[in-house]
Structure formats: structure tokens, C-alpha cells
Amino acid sequence: MLSNRIFLLGLVAFGVSFGFILVSTGDLKNALITGLVTVPATYIGAIVVDKRRRNYEMLVLNSLHKQIQELEREELGLHQSLSAARMKKQELIANVNVLQTEINNLRSQVSERRNQREDLNIDLTNLRGQIEQLGQRYDDLQAETQELEKSKGKIHQSLSLAISEQRRVETNIGGVRLQLTQLETQIDQQQSLKQELESNITLLNRIKPQLEEKLHTLRLELHDQETQHSEKLLLEKSVNTLRTELAQLQNEVVATQQNQEVLNQQLIKLNEDKRELELKLQLLQVEIEKLESVKVENNQSVNTTQQERRQLQSSILVLQAELEQTKEQVLSLYEERDQLQIPHWESSNNAEIEDEEFPFADLLDTLDPLPNQSQIPPEWTEFMEKLQNHEKQVLRAIAFTENANATIKKIAEEHVTMPALLIDAINELAHDTVGDLIIEPESEPPQIVVEYLHTVRELITMSDS
Amino acid sequence: MALKISKKVSTALINSLGAGVVPRVGLEHIAVGRENELKTLLKDLEDIAEGVAAFRFVVGNYGSGKSFMLQLIRNQAMEQGFVVADADLSTEHRLAGTNNEGLATYRELMTHLATKTRPEGGALVSILEGWINKIQQEVAKDSGLRPNEDGFDDKVESKIREVVQDIEGLVHGFDFGNVIAAYWRGYRLDDDNLKNSALRWLRGEFTTKSEAKAALGVRVIIDDDSWYDYIKLFAKFVYEIGYKGFLVLLDEAVHLYQIPATVSREKNYSRLLAMFNDTLQCKAEYLAIFVGGTTKFIEDTHRGLFSNPAWRRRTKESRFVTEAGIQESMGPVIRLNPLTEAEILSLLQRLADVHATNYGYDKPLLTNREFKEFVHEIVNRLGADALMTPGEIVRDLISVLHILHQKPEISFAKLIHGNEFKPTVVGNVEIEEDGAVFSV
Numbered sequence: 011m012l013s014n015r016i017f018l019l020g021l022v023a024f025g026v027s028f029g030f031i032l033v034s035t036g037d038l039k040n041a042l043i044t045g046l047v048t049v050p051a052t053y054i055g056a057i058v059v060d061k062r063r064r065n066y067e068m069l070v071l072n073s074l075h076k077q078i079q080e081l082e083r084e085e086l087g088l089h090q091s092l093s094a095a096r097m098k099k100q101e102l103i104a105n106v107n108v109l110q111t112e113i114n115n116l117r118s119q120v121s122e123r124r125n126q127r128e129d130l131n132i133d134l135t136n137l138r139g140q141i142e143q144l145g146q147r148y149d150d151l152q153a154e155t156q157e158l159e160k161s162k163g164k165i166h167q168s169l170s171l172a173i174s175e176q177r178r179v180e181t182n183i184g185g186v187r188l189q190l191t192q193l194e195t196q197i198d199q200q201q202s203l204k205q206e207l208e209s210n211i212t213l214l215n216r217i218k219p220q221l222e223e224k225l226h227t228l229r230l231e232l233h234d235q236e237t238q239h240s241e242k243l244l245l246e247k248s249v250n251t252l253r254t255e256l257a258q259l260q261n262e263v264v265a266t267q268q269n270q271e272v273l274n275q276q277l278i279k280l281n282e283d284k285r286e287l288e289l290k291l292q293l294l295q296v297e298i299e300k301l302e303s304v305k306v307e308n309n310q311s312v313n314t315t316q317q318e319r320r321q322l323q324s325s326i327l328v329l330q331a332e333l334e335q336t337k338e339q340v341l342s343l344y345e346e347r348d349q350l351q352i353p354h355w356e357s358s359n360n361a362e363i364e365d366e367e368f369p370f371a372d373l374l375d376t377l378d379p380l381p382n383q384s385q386i387p388p389e390w391t392e393f394m395e396k397l398q399n400h401e402k403q404v405l406r407a408i409a410f411t412e413n414a415n416a417t418i419k420k421i422a423e424e425h426v427t428m429p430a431l432l433i434d435a436i437n438e439l440a441h442d443t444v445g446d447l448i449i450e451p452e453s454e455p456p457q458i459v460v461e462y463l464h465t466v467r468e469l470i471t472m473s474d475s
Numbered sequence: 476m477a478l479k480i481s482k483k484v485s486t487a488l489i490n491s492l493g494a495g496v497v498p499r500v501g502l503e504h505i506a507v508g509r510e511n512e513l514k515t516l517l518k519d520l521e522d523i524a525e526g527v528a529a530f531r532f533v534v535g536n537y538g539s540g541k542s543f544m545l546q547l548i549r550n551q552a553m554e555q556g557f558v559v560a561d562a563d564l565s566t567e568h569r570l571a572g573t574n575n576e577g578l579a580t581y582r583e584l585m586t587h588l589a590t591k592t593r594p595e596g597g598a599l600v601s602i603l604e605g606w607i608n609k610i611q612q613e614v615a616k617d618s619g620l621r622p623n624e625d626g627f628d629d630k631v632e633s634k635i636r637e638v639v640q641d642i643e644g645l646v647h648g649f650d651f652g653n654v655i656a657a658y659w660r661g662y663r664l665d666d667d668n669l670k671n672s673a674l675r676w677l678r679g680e681f682t683t684k685s686e687a688k689a690a691l692g693v694r695v696i697i698d699d700d701s702w703y704d705y706i707k708l709f710a711k712f713v714y715e716i717g718y719k720g721f722l723v724l725l726d727e728a729v730h731l732y733q734i735p736a737t738v739s740r741e742k743n744y745s746r747l748l749a750m751f752n753d754t755l756q757c758k759a760e761y762l763a764i765f766v767g768g769t770t771k772f773i774e775d776t777h778r779g780l781f782s783n784p785a786w787r788r789r790t791k792e793s794r795f796v797t798e799a800g801i802q803e804s805m806g807p808v809i810r811l812n813p814l815t816e817a818e819i820l821s822l823l824q825r826l827a828d829v830h831a832t833n834y835g836y837d838k839p840l841l842t843n844r845e846f847k848e849f850v851h852e853i854v855n856r857l858g859a860d861a862l863m864t865p866g867e868i869v870r871d872l873i874s875v876l877h878i879l880h881q882k883p884e885i886s887f888a889k890l891i892h893g894n895e896f897k898p899t900v901v902g903n904v905e906i907e908e909d910g911a912v913f914s915v
Contacts, residue, residue, distance in 0.1 A: 419665075423622040426615050428604035428662070437592035445481075451593040 016053075023052035386469065393443040394469050397436070400425050402473065404432050405449075405458075409466050413455040480504060485833035492826070493873040495866060497542040505825050506547055508818035509540065512809050516548045519763055520555065523720040528710075528754035529763040532728075532790065534770055535811030538864025541767040544811065545724045548765065552722045553591050558598060558713045560584040561724035564731060570746040571699060572739060577746070578679050581702035584723060585678040599674060602709065605716035607659055610634050628663050632656045645708060646701055650693040657691050679705075703750060710762035720761040728768030732779055744783050751789065751807070773808065813863045820846050822865060823872050830876045840879045845887050849875070852891045853898045861898070871898045 028045035032038065397405070400421050407414035407421075418429045433449050433456055440448040448462045458466050480488075484501040491498035492505075506513070512533075519529040535541050549559050562568060562583035569576040590598040611622070614634050620627045639645070639652035654676050661669030672690040679697040681687040687696045697705055710721035731747070734740040747766075753759045773780050773790060780786040790808050814822070823846050827839055841849075853861050853868060861868065875890060 419662075426608075426612055426622060428608045428611070430600045430604040431608055434590070434592040434601050441591060447592060447594075452595060452597055 495870045502547045507822040528759045530754040532808045538866040559722045577699040647695045707759045714761040726767040732772040
């Protein structure tokens with residue numbers, strides 16, 4: 011195949027160059043030579059090109075070889091890693107198996123434990139039941155012990171009572187024994203006395219008749235003395251009565267003497283009064299004379315004043331006449347002014363002109379004073395309505411008196427509050443309705459704020475009426 | 476646009492704002508752009524009425540509106556029925572100190588104790604009398620006696636002592652009961668000296684125990700260590716007599732930052748930490764403490780609160796918040812971000828309305844475009860930092876409005892572009908490390 015191509019190439023080159031030269035020059039020999047020359051030239055060119063191509067392909071081949079080597083190396087590496095991975099996978103599978111066996115073991119253990127736990131629970135419930143029983147027994151026993159202790163206590167008490175009684179009885183016995191010994195000694199004493207008395211009686215029986223005779227004489231003497239004693243008593247009684255009468259008479263004498271002295275003093279006083287009155291009478295008479303003289307003078311002055319009054323009345327009449335004239339003049343002037351200045355007034359401020367150009371304002375005041383009604387804004391009426399009665403009293407006190415502290419204190423006492431709180435309540439209400447505070451907070455004693463004083467006073471007097 | 480404000484309020488507003496000072500009344504008319512912060516603080520107030528306590532720092536630079544915020548919440552709280560007390564910290568008023576600086580702050584707070592009906596201060600009398608009245612009414616109910624009858628006064632005195640003994644956590648309970656009983660006796664016997672001595676004791680105005688013994692017969696006084704306990708006690712009191720809670724406002728906390736000696740500065744920070752812990756662990760009830768201070772006071776790691784690790788842990792914003800870029804309302808620090816230009820313009824518009832209502836003219840003096848020009852001129856002269864201090868812009872606007880109102884012949888453009896217009900510069904805020912030199 012290749013040799014065919016080479017032959018073809020040479021043929022073509024010969025053919026082209028032969029044909030070309032033949033066509034262009036028509037020289038056959040030249041064309042042949044040229045063709046023959048061209049053939050090796052083309053073969054050399056083809057060889058050169060071929061060599062170059064071969065070199066290039068060798069290079070490519072080398073590089074491809076290298077790539078193949080690298081890829082082979084990579085393939086080896088991958089194989090190794092693949093084998094390693096396979097080994098690891100086997101290991102893991104082995105591990106997994108081991109772990110599964112462990113899991114199974116653990117599960118069996120867990121089930122065992124659960125069984126144990128159930129057993130323990132059953133035991134626990136049993137034991138709890140036993141505990142309850144024991145507890146109950148314990149409670150019973152405790153109750154019994156308490157009862158026993160109570161009875162023990164009672165027995166102790168009774169024992170102590172018995173002991174104390176025994177002691178008491180013993181002391182009683184001791185005391186009784188002592189009494190017994192004392193009585194025995196007394197009995198001995200009494201017996202000795204009795205013997206003595208018996209001996210005395212025998213002696214006295216012997217003396218008895220002599221004594222009876224003495225007794226008789228003594229009785230007679232006693233009777234005489236008694237009669238004398240009674241007479242003496244009667245005499246003493248009469249003496250006493252006489253003495254008391256004497257004392258009474260002496261008292262009466264003293265009393266009458268005192269009365270007499272008192273009457274003397276009164277008499278002296280009356281005399282003195284009489285003298286004073288006489289002096290006064292004289293003074294009064296002097297004054298009367300003076301007054302009469304003054305009266306005369308007054309009469310004279312009254313006369314002069316009456317004359318002056320008549321003069322003044324006449325002058326007043328004159329002045330009134332003049333006044334009426336001037337009034338008429340003023341009214342006419344008004345009319346003239348109105349006529350002249352109506353267009354001017356309509357365009358400018360009326361109030362100002364009146365104030366500036368009116369010199370007869372004083373006179374007009376006496377003519378017809380216009381009623382001056384101050385208009386009270388609605389918030390103030392609202393404030394007064396909402397104010398409570400005792401607060402109104404406080405406000406009145408502050409507005410109309412110099413020092414309202416005592417009044418405020420009294421109102422605070424009546425309503426169980428304190429003065430500062432009353433003032434604050436009024437101010438708060440004012441703040442909410444009127445929009446400002448009306449009692450000066452810093453003032454002592456409390457004062458209404460100056461700007462509102464007039465308004466407050468008006469409102470209070472209006473609400474009072 | 477005529478606003479519905481009374482002449483008194485509008486005059487007060489214009490005068491204080493023109494002087495560069497935060498007004499006391501009328502704040503709600505010019506509150507612009509702080510709705511979120513206000514909502515957070517109002518929610519805190521609701522919580523306090525339920526019995527919880529709260530502690531917040533209101534933080535911003537000079538002129539950014541901290542004092543304004545505190546005043547605004549103060550007024551709102553008073554309207555809602557809270558008792559408020561406010562004090563500005565300074566060199567003499569701190570939280571603790573060797574020279575009774577803490578007690579001085581307490582005294583300041585007690586003098587400025589205010590309620591809706593006593594907004595300028597002096598509400599201590601109302602609270603004391605309200606508490607005594609509660610006891611008086613109980614005694615009247617239990618015993619059936621009326622106030623003028625025999626034995627009533629003694630019963631009330633003994634009941635006061637009984638109730639005081641039951642207050643847990645109260646130091647010097649016996650003597651405290653004596654003080655309250657002294658006020659009651661002074662009231663019943665018309666002895667004003669005794670009443671005033673009791674009030675002075677409660678305000679912490681006795682400086683030595685012998686003074687207190689002579690006036691009231693008690694052997695203790697409120698001192699630098701115990702004043703905070705009495706604040707907690709008053710919070711419980713005010714709830715019992717019907718108020719919703721007790722709000723304490725401490726402004727100018729930067730003065731704590733400026734204490735030169737480290738030991739006393741740390742002592743003050745520890746006291747602040749104790750107050751913080753008490754409120755947020757609910758050991759105190761019905762109490763809110765809001766502290767206004769600068770960013771440096773909180774964040775300076777050498778001298779500020781962050782130098783104390785306990786504080787850093789509590790106040791640093793969580794990193795999630797800084798990543799998300801939102802204002803955290805759960806942490807204790809409320810930062811006042813600068814107002815946007817639209818908010819500033821709205822504020823200036825409102826101010827012009829207030830000015831118009833006050834001076835009684837209908838036609839507005841400045842158009843919208845002129846407001847914008849005004850703001851731009853200030854930014855031109857002072858830099859963009861000027862927008863962070865709305866207080867100064869407000870002051871300048873008020874002076875401009877005054878001039879335009881009094882001399883209508885001057886044109887607005889000439890006024891602000893001319894040489895005489897000197898917008899106020901916020902003062903030097905650099906603070907040297909070795910000495911706290913400070914000027915506004």
C-alpha cells in the first residue's frame with residue numbers, strides 16, 4: 011500500500027511538471043528533464059516531511075508512554091487501596107459481628123436484670139407489708155407502754171399520797187403524845203391544888219360563924235352610905251344646870267355687844283358716804299353750770315352753721331344750674347362729634363379714641379355708670395362645682411384672712427386629714443380644671459396666687475350668696 | 476400658627492432659651508427629635524409604678540440636650556403623679572466625700588423635692604404629712620376616736636413608732652420614729668419650732684449630733700454614709716401614700732469625672748455602682764435614678780466609669796448592637812445622637828412660633844428658606860460640629876428673632892451675613908490629665 015502511494019506520488023509529480031513545462035514551453039526534452047528532476051525532489055521533500063512527522067510522533071509516543079506508566083502506577087495504587095478497603099471492610103464486618111454478639115449478651119443480661127428487678131419489687135412489696143405490720147405492732151406497743159406509764163404514774167401519785175398521809179399521821183401522833191404528857195402534868199397539878207383547897211375549906215368552916223356576924227353589921231353601914239350618895243348626886247345635878255344657864259347668858263351678852271359694834275361701823279360708813287355724795291353734788295352742780303354755758307355757745311355756733319348751710323345750698327343750686335348747662339353742652343357736643351366722625355369710627359379702634367379724646371369722663375361717671383359684669387370663664391365654675399365644702403371653707407379662709415393656719419388646722423381635724431394635704435388637693439383640682447395652681451405652694455402662711463386673688467374672692471362670695 | 480401656651484410659660488421659655496439655659500416649664504412645646512429616648516424613659520416610669528426600679532445614664536456631649544431631656548422627663552413624671560427630686564452635681568455636691576459632699580447632694584435633692592402641686596420644691600411637707608395622715612386615719616378607724624378627743628394624739632404617736640419599727644432595712648429606726656413623732660407633736664401643739672426642726676432633720680440640715688439632740692432629742696443624724704438609704708426609704712413612703720414612685724435626677728455627672736484625687740473619685744464611682752446595683756437588682760423599690768453626663772465621663776478608660784471594670788461590664792453596649800447600628804434600649808446608657816438637619820429646622824420653626832405667640836404677631840418673621848440659610852451660615856462659621864449643640868443654635872435664633880421683631884427695618888440676610896453676627900461657640904472641652912480645668 012505504501013509503495014503504491016510512493017509510486018503514485020512520483021508519477022503525479024512527473025506528470026504535473028512534465029505537463030506544465032510542456033504546456034508552457036512545448037519543449038519535450040526540457041519537460042522530461044524537469045519531470046525527472048522533480049520526481050527525486052518530491053521524494054526528498056516527502057522523506058523530509060516523513061522524518062519530521064516521525065519525530066513528532068515519537069515525541070507523542072514518548073509522552074503517551076509516560077502517561078501510560080503513570081496510569082499504571084495509579085492503577086496499582088488504586089488496587090492497593092481497594093484491597094486495603096476490602097480488608098477494612100472485613101474487619102468492620104468482624105467488629106459488627108462481635109458487637110452484635112455483645113448486644114445479644116447485653117440484652118440477655120438486661121432481661122435477667124429485669125427479672126431480678128421484678129423479683130426485688132415483689133420482695134419489696136412483701137417487705138413493705140411486713141413493715142406496715144411491724145409499724146402497727148409498734149404503735150400498739152407504744153400505746154400499751156403509754157398506758158402502762160400512765161398507770162405507773164398514777165400508782166406513783168397514790169404512793170406519794172399515801173406516804174404523805176402516813177407522815178401526817180405520824181406528826182399527829184407526835185403532837186397528841188405531847189398533849190398527853192402536858193395533860194398528865196396538869197392533872198398532877200390540879201390534884202395537888204385540890205388537896206390544898208380541901209385543907210382550906212376545913213379551916214374556913216371553923217371561922218364561918220364569926221364572919222356571919224361581921225357581915226350583918228357591914229350591911230347596915232352600906233345602906234346608910236347609899237342614901238348619902240344619892241342626896242349628893244341630886245345636889246350636883248342642880249349645880250350643873252345653873253352653870254349652863256350662866257354660860258348662855260354670857261354668850262348673849264357678847265353677841266349683843268358685837269351687833270352694837272357692827273352697827274356703829276355702818277353708821278360711820280354711812281356718814282362718810284353722805285359726805286362724798288355731798289361733794290359730788292357740788293361738782294355736778296359746777297359741771298351743770300359749765301354745760302349750760304357751752305350749750306349757749308353751741309346754740310350760737312348752730313346759728314352760724316345754719317347760716318352757712320343756707321349759703322352753701324344757694325351756691326349748690328347755682329352750681330347745679332351750671333352743671334345742667336354743661337351737660338346740655340356736652341350732649342350737643344356728642345351729637346356733633348357723632349355726626350362728624352361716624353365714618354372715621356367705623357374704620358378704626360373705637361375704644362382707643364374714646365380713651366384719648368374724652369376729657370369729661372369724670373362727669374360722665376356721675377351720669378350713668380354702666381353696669382360692669384365680669385365674665386367668669388367656664389373652667390373656674392367647673393372648679394368651684396367640683397370643690398368640696400370643707401375645701402371651700404379652707405379657700406375662703408386663705409382668701410379673706412391674713413393667717414388661715416388655725417382655721418385650716420381645725421378643718422383638718424374635723425375631716426381627719428392634714429393641712430398640707432388640703433392645700434395640695436385644692437391645687438390639684440385647680441391644676442386639672444383651670445390649668446394652674448391657685449394657692450402659692452411656698453407661702454407661709456398660705457396665700458392665693460396674686461393673679462387669681464380677685465377671681466377667687468368673687469367666686470367665693472358668689473357661691474356663698 | 477398660634478400655639479396654645481399661656482403667656483407665663485412662653486415668656487419663661489423665651490427668656491431661658493435666650494440665656495442658653497434649659498427652661499423649667501413649657502418643654503413639651505419644643506421637644507423635637509427625641510421621641511425614641513423619651514419613649515424609653517417613659518417606659519421606665521411605667522415599670523417603676525409597678526414596683527421595679529430603674530437606672531439610666533443620659534449621655535451626650537455639651538449642648539446636645541441632656542439637661543433638656545432630664546427636665547422633660549421630670550415634668551412628665553410630675554404630671555403623671557410621681558415625686559421628683561433633682562440636683563446638679565458640682566465640686567461641693569458629690570455622692571460621697573470627706574467634707575459631707577454626699578450629704579450636700581442629699582440636701583439639694585430634698586430641698587427640690589417636687590410634685591404636681593408643688594412643682595418648685597418643698598414637697599417634703601406633703602410627703603411627711605401624707606404619711607402621718609395615713610397613720611392618723613388608721614388610728615381613727617381602729618379606735619373610733621376623733622382627732623380632738625383625749626388620748627388620740629398619744630395613740631397616733633405610739634402607732635407611728637410601731638409602724639417605723641416594722642420598716643425593714645431602716646438604720647436608726649427608733650430615732651427616725653422619734654423625728655416623725657416630733658413633727659406630729661409640733662403640729663398638735665402648734666409648736667412651729669418643733670415642726671421645722673423635724674423637717675430640717677429629714678432634709679439632712681443638722682451637721683452635728685448635739686444640734687439634733689438639742690432640738691429633737693435624737694442622737695443620730697443623716698450623714699454622708701446613710702443618705703442613700705433614706706432616699707430608698709422615701710421611695711417606699713411615697714408609694715404608700717399614693718404617689719406612683721420616686722424619680723431622682725442627677726445632672727452634670729461630669730463633675731465626678733473631674734475629681735482630682737483618684738481615691739475619692741473611686742469612692743464616688745463605687746457609690747454610684749451601689750445605687751446601680753440596688754435599682755437593677757430590685758433591692759430598691761419604686762425608685763428611678765437618671766444620671767446625665769458626657770460621653771467622656773462614661774467611656775474614658777483612665778478616669779471615666781470604664782476605668783472601673785465592674786462599670787465597663789455593665790454599661791458597654793453589646794457588640795451585636797454596634798454591628799447592627801441601632802440604639803439599644805435595654806442597656807442602661809441612652810445616647811443622645813445629634814439631631815438631623817430636618818429635626819433642627821423643625822425645632823427652629825417651633826421656636827419661631829413660640830416667639831410669635833409670646834409677642835403677639837401673626838406674620839412669621841422668617842420663611843423656611845431663611846431658616847435653612849441660618850443653619851448653613853452657622854455651619855459655615857463654626858463647622859459641622861455646631862449641629863451637635865442645638866442649645867447654642869437656639870440661643871442664636873432667639874437673639875435674631877428679637878432683633879428682627881424690634882427693628883423690622885433690618886433685613887435678615889444682611890443680619891446673618893454681616894460681621895456683627897457672632898454665633899456662640901461651645902466652650903473648650905479639652906480636659907488635661909493632671910488637673911481638671913474646665914470651662915463652658
